[in-house]
Amino acid sequence: MDTIEAPHPFCQLFVPGALAVQVRVHLRPGPVISSAPHEGANTMSVRSEDPADPQKAPSPESPEELEARLFRMRHSCAHLLAAAVSALWPQAKFGVGPAIKFGFYYDIELETPLGPKELDRIEQKMRELRKKKLPYERQELPIDDAIAEMARRNQTYKVELLKLLKDKGSTAVAAETGDDSVVSEGGGAATVSFYKTGEFVDLCRGPHVANSIEIGAFKLTTVAGAYWRGDERNPQLQRVYGLCFASEDDLKRHIELLEEAKRRDHRRLGVELDLFAFSDLVGPGLPLFTPKGTLVRRLLEDFVQGLQEPHGYTRVAIPHLTKNDLYKVSGHWDKFQDDLFHVRGKGGEEFCMKPMNCPHHTQIFACRQRSYRDLPLRFSEVTSVYRDEVPGALQGLSRVRMITQDDAHVFCLPEQVEDEAMRIYDIIDGFYRPFGMQLAVRLSLWDEKKPDKYLGTKDRWEATQEALRAVLRKRGATWVEEAGEAAFYGPKIDFTAKDALDRSWQLATIQLDFTLPERFNLTYIAPDGQPARPAMLHRAILGSVERFMAVLIEHYAGAFPVWLSPVQAVVVPIADRHNEYAAQVVATLKALAVKNALGGGIRAEVDDSRESMQKKIRNAQLQKIPYMLVVGDREAAEGQVAVRLRSGADLKAMPLAQFIARITHEVETRSDTPA
RNA sequence: GCCACUGUAGCUCAGCGGUAGAGCAGCGGUUUCGUAAACCGCAGGUCCUGGGUUCAAGUCCCAGCAGUGGCUCCA
Numbered sequence: 001m002d003t004i005e006a007p008h009p010f011c012q013l014f015v016p017g018a019l020a021v022q023v024r025v026h027l028r029p030g031p032v033i034s035s036a037p038h039e040g041a042n043t044m045s046v047r048s049e050d051p052a053d054p055q056k057a058p059s060p061e062s063p064e065e066l067e068a069r070l071f072r073m074r075h076s077c078a079h080l081l082a083a084a085v086s087a088l089w090p091q092a093k094f095g096v097g098p099a100i101k102f103g104f105y106y107d108i109e110l111e112t113p114l115g116p117k118e119l120d121r122i123e124q125k126m127r128e129l130r131k132k133k134l135p136y137e138r139q140e141l142p143i144d145d146a147i148a149e150m151a152r153r154n155q156t157y158k159v160e161l162l163k164l165l166k167d168k169g170s171t172a173v174a175a176e177t178g179d180d181s182v183v184s185e186g187g188g189a190a191t192v193s194f195y196k197t198g199e200f201v202d203l204c205r206g207p208h209v210a211n212s213i214e215i216g217a218f219k220l221t222t223v224a225g226a227y228w229r230g231d232e233r234n235p236q237l238q239r240v241y242g243l244c245f246a247s248e249d250d251l252k253r254h255i256e257l258l259e260e261a262k263r264r265d266h267r268r269l270g271v272e273l274d275l276f277a278f279s280d281l282v283g284p285g286l287p288l289f290t291p292k293g294t295l296v297r298r299l300l301e302d303f304v305q306g307l308q309e310p311h312g313y314t315r316v317a318i319p320h321l322t323k324n325d326l327y328k329v330s331g332h333w334d335k336f337q338d339d340l341f342h343v344r345g346k347g348g349e350e351f352c353m354k355p356m357n358c359p360h361h362t363q364i365f366a367c368r369q370r371s372y373r374d375l376p377l378r379f380s381e382v383t384s385v386y387r388d389e390v391p392g393a394l395q396g397l398s399r400v401r402m403i404t405q406d407d408a409h410v411f412c413l414p415e416q417v418e419d420e421a422m423r424i425y426d427i428i429d430g431f432y433r434p435f436g437m438q439l440a441v442r443l444s445l446w447d448e449k450k451p452d453k454y455l456g457t458k459d460r461w462e463a464t465q466e467a468l469r470a471v472l473r474k475r476g477a478t479w480v481e482e483a484g485e486a487a488f489y490g491p492k493i494d495f496t497a498k499d500a501l502d503r504s505w506q507l508a509t510i511q512l513d514f515t516l517p518e519r520f521n522l523t524y525i526a527p528d529g530q531p532a533r534p535a536m537l538h539r540a541i542l543g544s545v546e547r548f549m550a551v552l553i554e555h556y557a558g559a560f561p562v563w564l565s566p567v568q569a570v571v572v573p574i575a576d577r578h579n580e581y582a583a584q585v586v587a588t589l590k591a592l593a594v595k596n597a598l599g600g601g602i603r604a605e606v607d608d609s610r611e612s613m614q615k616k617i618r619n620a621q622l623q624k625i626p627y628m629l630v631v632g633d634r635e636a637a638e639g640q641v642a643v644r645l646r647s648g649a650d651l652k653a654m655p656l657a658q659f660i661a662r663i664t665h666e667v668e669t670r671s672d673t674p675a
Numbered sequence: 676g677c678c679a680c681u682g683u684a685g686c687u688c689a690g691c692g693g694u695a696g697a698g699c700a701g702c703g704g705u706u707u708c709g710u711a712a713a714c715c716g717c718a719g720g721u722c723c724u725g726g727g728u729u730c731a732a733g734u735c736c737c738a739g740c741a742g743u744g745g746c747u748c749c750a
Contacts, residue, residue, distance in 0.1 A: 239746075339749090390677095614708080617710050630709065633709095
């Protein structure tokens with residue numbers, strides 16, 4: 001598994017009303033730097049399987065080579081940062097400092113809290129050092145000498161890494177630290193390499209630029225706390241993040257992309273488009289959905305319900321409170337009781353707000369005797385669960401305390417599992433198709449090194465994981481597998497999407513579970529008259545409705561396709577005397593019977609405010625309303641509307657009937673935004 | 676929960692020891708307009724909350740609350 005995300009020249013950007021596209025960040029070859037295999041010490045003794053190995057690069061201009069060069073530059077920039085910090089604060093201790101997508105970071109232990117002022121100072125120092133044309137000198141040391149040297153320099157974290165390297169070899173260290181920058185020669189760890197930049201010496205695999213002057217444009221961005229080796233029991237270091245690109249232009253372009261990402265941030269658009277709000281009195285992580293936001297939710301829920309109906313799903317309803325006993329039996333209690341909202345009844349009974357629905361659904365299964373003839377049973381509902389997330393984790397609609405799920409549980413014969421998973425996959429495909437969203441597929445496996453985090457035997461886990469793998473293969477899917485991401489009761493197929501700031505969020509999920517049926521002793525009567533154990537599938541299509549809304553708002557930058565737009569058309573009368581005709585147009589649109597519209601026809605409004613026509617158009621534009629229908633004397637006389645799209649395109653006047661045919665078709669087919 | 680930063684009008688922000696400001700939005704009036712901002716006027720603020728320093732605190736200090744970016748977590 002890769003432990004460092006190699007930098008790559010692409011930045012994903014969503015464009016409104018279109019398939020997600022990849023926008024190329026322009027990378028120019030830039031100044032010639034040490035990329036040739038025969039050049040300088042900095043590329044010496046690089047292992048041939050190293051992804052950054054220049055020997056593997058087919059040509060100096062290839063994208064792979066550009067990537068490798070950027071990666072090297074970013075990595076060297078991290079060292080430059082450390083060198084600068086070291087010069088300013090000689091007592092600083094260093095953790096790990098890898099290259100990451102778009103830049104680098106370095107973890108530093110230092111008494112002085114690093115704020116913006118300090119970042120400025122550090123950045124200035126970095127520029128100073130860069131200009132000194134410091135060579136990046138590689139040297140190799142026997143590991144015991146290395147430990148002694150780092151101990152002499154009081155670099156306790158480096159000593160810790162070296163000792164781990166010595167004992168375990170590099171792979172284990174890389175996996176644990178997320179840093180791949182240390183090298184062991186061969187399987188053991190007899191020798192390690194160092195890089196010297198000015199006075200600063202760092203344990204590092206390399207490769208690096210030959211000279212600091214080869215580092216392109218960089219900018220320190222932020223500082224954050226990060227636990228040493230990712231473990232919250234360890235001390236927290238200060239992690240300084242920076243951007244690094246080949247040229248000033250590239251850096252500037254990237255900063256502009258970040259600004260664009262901010263503009264499409266759902267938290268900002270949610271306020272501007274009046275979709276949802278937060279209230280200090282209600283509390284953090286508890287979004288309030290306005291009429292417009294609620295309409296979008298209802299449309300999404302309606303869509304998914306319609307898709308699953310042909311697959312035999314039936315609706316159920318459960319209370320949002322339960323006795324704790326339910327979760328004690330399910331096995332959740334031990335693991336999650338601290339993350340539940342607890343409620344006390346009058347008589348002192350202990351309840352909690354439900355953090356999930358599966359245990360309740362098992363009780364619907366169990367409420368009467370089931371026959372193999374009844375299976376599969378597919379219980380579904382759109383309902384909320386409540387989780388007491390740590391405050392620092394909350395984030396707009398992406399991470400909330402009341403999560404609305406389009407949840408369902410399928411109880412079936414073990415031999416029906418694959419077919420049911422395929423049906424769920426069908427629903428997911430059908431649902432996501434109109435959005436043109438790029439979803440990544442992940443098979444979430446258990447972590448066999450931590451079996452106590454999970455219920456069930458190793459054999460059971462391996463078998464269920466293989467069952468999901470079979471589904472993915474049959475589907476022709478491309479997926480990644482990740483250990484430790486499974487639910488405690490079983491493996492999952494997870495579908496994730498990225499938000500405007502490039503953070504991944506889980507949306508749809510298919511989870512296989514042989515554990516809960518056992519814990520709740522669920523049985524059906526098999527053909528032989530004996531009780532048998534059903535299998536259970538958990539699934540969600542949108543995942544969390546709130547999170548899905550967040551991703552969707554950013555995906556479309558707020559410009560929803562017509563079928564999802566809270567207001568689909570604004571009629572703009574040119575002067576007051578056209579208000580009456582405008583009202584007629586709206587009445588006609590609203591009276592239509594349109595599929596996928598939740599009743600009420602086309603959602604149209606008159607803008608009869610006392611503004612100029614231009615201002616009304618601007619207002620509709622800012623609200624990202626797909627259609628503006630301008631009506632003046634000519635349109636009123638001829639029963640027409642002058643159609644303008646939010647793209648700015650003017651479709652000119654057309655008979656109202658023609659517009660109706662157009663918009664109705666778009667809504668009913670859930671087609672994407674008009675161009 | 677941890678680290679850093681931020682909190683001034685509905686929104687975006689300026690002011691950074693000495694009488695609270697702008698643009699947009701809102702309200703009132705004038706204008707009735709052909710595809711992204713007509714004009715004039717009015718109103719609007721315990722400067723997040725609570726303590727402290729000071730003759731004087733949006734402004735400095737402390738604590739809390741909330742938000743932002745990370746870390747940890749994410750059934």
